[in-house]
Amino acid sequence: MRKSKAPYPLAFRQQIIELVQAGKSAKELSKEFGCCTKTILSWVAQASIAQAPKSSSKAGLSRAEGEELSRLRRQVRQLQMERDILAKATAWFAAKGEKIYPPSSSS
Known part of the structure; x- marks a missing residue:
């Protein structure tokens, strides 16, 4: 079982x-x-099945424009994910009370 x-x-x-x-x-x-x-x-x-109806909004676009739109949307998702990861890392370091960059001792 x-x-x-x-x-x-x-x-x-x-x-x-x-x-x-x-x-x-x-x-x-x-x-x-x-x-x-x-x-x-x-x-x-x-x-992809759930997003299929959304692709009908590209009806007025040329093939090149549709490809560029898809590429830009992927890029936006990637950047949003990277932003979220950095925000979580910042919160983690802040919670630990550690400084990422120690103060420099310039003489």
Whole structure:
């Protein structure tokens, strides 16, 4: 009999999907985060199905414009993720009371 594992949190799944869309491989992410490659691929497939109606908003755009829009959206997601990581790191250092850059002793 299989043991049922608790589902991954939604925020975690969304972060993994964003990483795949930003260009990381599912295999790479499965090793890094300890979840199954097939699971990651199914999350990405489900996300693309859920986002399919959104692509109809590109109807008035040329192919080049649509590709640029997609590239820019991926870039925005990547930058937002990096910003969030830096904010969490800043909060972590602030909670520990450590200074990232010690004061310089100029004589």
